[in-house]
Amino acid sequence: MVRQDRARRTRERILDAAALELAANGYARTTMQDVAGRIGMTKGALYGHFASKEVLAQALTEHAQAAIDELCADRAGAARPMEALAGFTSALGRCLHEDVRVRAVFRLQLDDREAAPAPRGRLLGQLVEHLLGLLGRARQQGLISVEHDPEDVAQLLLAVAFTVHYGPFPRSGHDSARWTAFAWGLVAGALAPEGRGTTE
Numbered sequence: 001m002v003r004q005d006r007a008r009r010t011r012e013r014i015l016d017a018a019a020l021e022l023a024a025n026g027y028a029r030t031t032m033q034d035v036a037g038r039i040g041m042t043k044g045a046l047y048g049h050f051a052s053k054e055v056l057a058q059a060l061t062e063h064a065q066a067a068i069d070e071l072c073a074d075r076a077g078a079a080r081p082m083e084a085l086a087g088f089t090s091a092l093g094r095c096l097h098e099d100v101r102v103r104a105v106f107r108l109q110l111d112d113r114e115a116a117p118a119p120r121g122r123l124l125g126q127l128v129e130h131l132l133g134l135l136g137r138a139r140q141q142g143l144i145s146v147e148h149d150p151e152d153v154a155q156l157l158l159a160v161a162f163t164v165h166y167g168p169f170p171r172s173g174h175d176s177a178r179w180t181a182f183a184w185g186l187v188a189g190a191l192a193p194e195g196r197g198t199t200e
Helices: 002-025 032-038 043-047 053-071 081-098 100-110 122-140 150-166 176-191
Strands: none
Touching: 002 032, 002 053, 002 100, 032 043, 032 053, 053 081, 053 100, 053 122, 081 100, 081 122, 081 150, 081 176, 100 122, 122 150, 150 176
């Protein structure tokens, strides 16, 4: 049991180290030696836990997929799509800010030049589809002006979420969570049909 716990802790340290390297340098420029060196491990010991860089990246992708699946669970349901959009945007920003493993996988999927093992854009596509579903419900309920293209709005909301992990915003006086709420308020106000407020 002690040995299994130690092996599990080592595996988690390796995954965090790999995520930091991949998020910073991309797939092609990250080596197993880089990952091992970050946590003071020999490359041979690292290979005892993960057979290749591709296996490491796949383990990170599985972690990111589980995190995105959880985020896309429609907590608000069809009845309150604007609340769900606000919550989803905030939760995604927080996830990217706090979870380097998720950040690393998006780095792999966003970079055209990388030969990453996961299909490019799969998780991004899942996020867009989830947002489009919520935006479609909001339009049906008259909460979003029909003049706005849902695809464009989905991309805008992802842009809001993806900026959060770059840290605090001292010029605005907002931390990342407050900035996300502030940005969502501006977006929601712009989306509302003329003469209608942003609340449901």
